[in-house]
Amino acid sequence: MNAPVVDSGTVYRRFSLSRIGAMILRYLYLLRSSWPRLLEIVYWPLVTMVMWGFLQTYLNQHSGFLAAAGGTLIGAILLWDIVMRGQLGFSVSFLEEMWSRNMANLLISPLTRSEFLIALMTMSVIRLVISTVPVTLLAILFFGFNLWSLGLALGAFFANLLIAGWAVGTLVSGLILRNGMGAEGFAWTFMFFIMPLCAVFYPVSTLPAFLQPVAWALPPTYVFEGMRALMFDNVFRADLMIQAFAINALCLAAACFAFVKLLDSARRVGSLMVIGE
Amino acid sequence: MEAASPAIAIEVRDLVKRYRRVTAVDGIGFAIGRGSITGILGGNGAGKTTTIGMVLGLILPDSGSVKVLGRDIRTDRHRILHRMNFESPYVALPQRLTVRQNLRVFAQLYGVPDIPARIDELARELELGEFLDRETGKLSAGQKTRVALAKALINRPDVLLLDEPTASLDPDTADWIRTRIEAFRTRFNATILLASHNMAEVERLCDNVLMLKAGRIVDRGAPAALIERYGRKNLEEVFLDVARNRGRAAALAEVK
Numbered sequence: 035m036n037a038p039v040v041d042s043g044t045v046y047r048r049f050s051l052s053r054i055g056a057m058i059l060r061y062l063y064l065l066r067s068s069w070p071r072l073l074e075i076v077y078w079p080l081v082t083m084v085m086w087g088f089l090q091t092y093l094n095q096h097s098g099f100l101a102a103a104g105g106t107l108i109g110a111i112l113l114w115d116i117v118m119r120g121q122l123g124f125s126v127s128f129l130e131e132m133w134s135r136n137m138a139n140l141l142i143s144p145l146t147r148s149e150f151l152i153a154l155m156t157m158s159v160i161r162l163v164i165s166t167v168p169v170t171l172l173a174i175l176f177f178g179f180n181l182w183s184l185g186l187a188l189g190a191f192f193a194n195l196l197i198a199g200w201a202v203g204t205l206v207s208g209l210i211l212r213n214g215m216g217a218e219g220f221a222w223t224f225m226f227f228i229m230p231l232c233a234v235f236y237p238v239s240t241l242p243a244f245l246q247p248v249a250w251a252l253p254p255t256y257v258f259e260g261m262r263a264l265m266f267d268n269v270f271r272a273d274l275m276i277q278a279f280a281i282n283a284l285c286l287a288a289a290c291f292a293f294v295k296l297l298d299s300a301r302r303v304g305s306l307m308v309i310g311e
Numbered sequence: 312m313e314a315a316s317p318a319i320a321i322e323v324r325d326l327v328k329r330y331r332r333v334t335a336v337d338g339i340g341f342a343i344g345r346g347s348i349t350g351i352l353g354g355n356g357a358g359k360t361t362t363i364g365m366v367l368g369l370i371l372p373d374s375g376s377v378k379v380l381g382r383d384i385r386t387d388r389h390r391i392l393h394r395m396n397f398e399s400p401y402v403a404l405p406q407r408l409t410v411r412q413n414l415r416v417f418a419q420l421y422g423v424p425d426i427p428a429r430i431d432e433l434a435r436e437l438e439l440g441e442f443l444d445r446e447t448g449k450l451s452a453g454q455k456t457r458v459a460l461a462k463a464l465i466n467r468p469d470v471l472l473l474d475e476p477t478a479s480l481d482p483d484t485a486d487w488i489r490t491r492i493e494a495f496r497t498r499f500n501a502t503i504l505l506a507s508h509n510m511a512e513v514e515r516l517c518d519n520v521l522m523l524k525a526g527r528i529v530d531r532g533a534p535a536a537l538i539e540r541y542g543r544k545n546l547e548e549v550f551l552d553v554a555r556n557r558g559r560a561a562a563l564a565e566v567k
Contacts (some may be wrong), residue, residue, distance in 0.1 A: 044422040046393040056419035063412045064405065067446070135403040139462070140369050143420045144393040158329045301371045304330060307364045307401075 046144060055144050057153035058160075061127050075123075075161055079115045079169045086111040087177040106265050108179045112170060113207070113261060114234050117254050118225050119165050120199025121206075123158030125221040128207040141306060147294060154207070155200050164198065186268055187264055190275040191257045197282040198253040202228075204289035208296030214305060233258050253282040268301060319381075320345045320470055320502035321366060326375035328526075335361040337526035338375070342518075345469075346490075346500040350513040350534075352546075353523030354554050359506040362523070363472050366504065367397055369464055379470055384453050397464035399474035400456070406448025410439055411456050413447055414465060421466035433461045437491060453484035460488060460526050462497060471495075477512060477532045485509070489516055509557075510547040520546070529553055 065071055090107045129136045140150065173179045179189060206220045231245065232254040238246055249255045256278035260271045300306050321343040328336040336358040340455045343349045351359045364370035366377055366389040377384040382391050404413045412428060418426040437457045442450055447458055456476070465469060476492065477485035489512060496503055507513050513520060514534045522530040522537075530537065530553065534546050541549045551557070 043395050044424070046390075046422055048389070050422070052422070053420050056416050059419070060405065060408065060412075060416040063408050063416070067407045126331050130405070134405045135401070136405050136408075137363070138369060138397070138399070138402040140420075141369060142392060142395065142397050144389060144419065144422065146389060292353065298371070301369060304328070304335075304361065304364060304370045306369045307360055 041215065049136065049146070050144075050149065054149050054153045054156070057150065058156055058196060061130070061153075061157045062160075062199065064130060074163070075119075075165045076168060079112075079165050080172065081109055082115065083108065083169050083173055084176070086305065087173065089177070090177060090179070106262060108177060109181065109184075109261055109265060110234050110258060112166075112179075113195060113257060114229070114232075114254075115164065116166060116192055117195040117199045117232075117308075119162045120158050120196040121203045121225055122199075122221070123161035123165075124154045124200055124203030125206055126161075127154050127157040128203070128210070129221060132210060132218075137211075138306060140267050147297065151204060151290065151293070154203065158200060158203065158288070159196065184264060187260070187270045190272075194253055194257050194275065194278040194282055196281075197286055201253075201282065201285040201289040202230065204286070204293050208289075208293035211293075212296040212300045212303075213306065228252060228254075231255070235260060251281065253278045253285060256281075316377075318344055320347075320379065321349075321504060322376075322378040326362070326365060326378045327373045328358075328365060328370065328379065329373055334526050336365070336372070337359055339521075339526070339528050340460075340525075341521055341528065341531070342503060342532060342558055343502055345502055346496065347507060347518040348496055348503040348516050350517035350520045351504065351506045351523055352513060352520055352550055352553075353509075354421075354432070356525075357523040359523060360474060360527040361526075363397075363474055363504065363506055368392075369473060393466060394469045394496070395472070396463040396466060396468040397472045397474070398458075398459050398476055400476075400478045401474065402459075403455075404447050404458060404462060406446065408447060409444050410447055410450075411443045411460075413458065413471075414461060417462050418465050423466055429465065433464060436494075437461050437464075446503060453480055456480055456484070460478075460491065467499055467501075469499075471503045473500050473503060473507075476505065477507070477509060485512070492516060510545065514546045522550075525551055 047181045086107050093107070131140060170181045173181060184191070193250045202224055206224055209220055231241070231243065231249045232252050233249055234254075238249045238255060238259060241249055256274040260274040263269045263274070319342050323342070324340045326336055326339050339358075339362065340348075347487070351362060353359050361370060365372050366379065366384065368377075368384045371385070380391050380394060384391070408416070411529060414430045414433065415426055418429055423429050430443075434443050437460060439457060442454055447455065450458065461474070463473070473492070477488050480488065492503065493516060495501055505513070505516065517534060520531060520534055520537060521528050532540065538544070538546060539551050541552055543549050543552065
């Protein structure tokens with residue numbers, strides 16, 4: 035099914051890692067050429083970590099529950115940053131094509147939708163590594179908080195949060211393709227809309243009863259509940275992680291379906307020829 | 312396999328596109344032979360860009376069909392995209408990337424086998440050498456057009472679509488670009504569909520012309536034949552007759 039076809043000197047395959055590699059190369063060229071873009075990746079996670087780190091330091095000066103709760107603050111903010119950066123890493127790479135008016139060039143090339151999405155996901159991992167690794171190391175240095183001490187659990191948390199970020203990034207990219215740059219705001223604000231429901235800084239039980247089912251429908255909620263279980267009770271809740279993976283799979287599949295439908299809709303209304311406002 | 316004459320590169324039938332209450336393209340049909348250059352002429356809003364968008368598969372028609380190299384663009388698009396390419400002043404390449412980086416990325420997307428050799432070849436043909444390693448965004452308008460043309464030729468397309476390829480260029484650069492387009496067609500027997508407002512350009516490059524008005528093809532033929540048929544000196548006068556509904560254009564409109 036994926037045998038190469040040679041036509042007029044070019045080689046065509048139905049699915050091509052080389053085309054995904056071309057898109058990743060394009061984004062790496064861009065990052066390499068622009069130090070403000072590289073700085074932007076690191077500076078916001080760093081600022082939030084420092085701010086919450088000082089708050090934790092203050093709470094640690096008290097005994098009892100406040101001190102214990104303070105210990106989870108940096109963990110929560112660093113993990114929230116993974117889902118946030120995962121989505122932004124995806125969306126910003128997508129937006130680069132819109133800002134440079136290059137989208138039509140890509141859409142008339144042999145690059146398929148799935149290859150484009152895989153390239154965006156890969157870039158989100160690369161940008162996340164650039165932003166998160168230095169910040170977690172600085173958290174150890176300045177505040178003695180070692181996120182890596184979560185060990186294998188961190189891998190499960192990371193994967194679930196990243197997939198949740200991709201699902202939101204995919205949906206938002208579809209909305210921008212369909213509605214033009216007027217929908218760009220979704221890329222920057224969508225995560226803040228779901229943040230209160232994801233129980234980042236408090237348990238789900240804190241939410242009103244009618245919102246709790248909504249919270250449990252969001253994959254990041256399971257990760258933050260799992261983090262608190264690990265930090266307060268020293269228990270790794272594998273059941274929560276499995277549920278998060280299952281819901282993430284559904285969310286990502288739904289987001290990809292929505293992306294395809296929104297792209298088709300954009301082709302119907304003719305917005306791909308005049309991408310912009 | 313689609314059964315279509317290999318002599319026909321682009322076949323459009325009864326194509327209709329409506330945007331809400333506006334009919335942008337109203338039942339047009341045409342066939343373009345392999346190795347020929349066809350121009351689409353028409354005023355603003357005549358339906359040129361929408362037609363090109365539908366041939367590329369970027370816009371879905373409400374009805375009708377488009378076949379490129381014998382394949383339906385709606386259902387088989389990804390089987391032929393590597394044999395097509397497109398250039399338009401309204402679509403840009405990433406500005407922060409150098410010319411070489413942009414060409415490398417698109418060569419890889421199109422499955423070009425020996426990428427450095429192809430970039431060197433294009434750099435020679437389109438005289439890109441002096442700015443090959445400069446950021447695309449820092450080039451002049453004429454240089455950017457040459458780079459955009461290089462991207463459009465990177466895969467030596469069998470079918471090339473050009474939307475106003477010399478818009479906003481000085482006469483010298485525009486003439487230089489036209490010479491390269493002619494040379495490419497001659498060397499590779501490429502089929503070119505070209506939308507333009509420049510009548511001299513269409514007269515020089517095109518074997519056939521489609522005259523579009525309000526989404527319909529109101530006349531068609533070789534530039535010289537159209538000029539003779541309308542009793543005019545050049546294609547610009549023919550265009551004005553069609554745009555203003557004068558002479559033969561008025562008679563044709565009355566018949567329709």
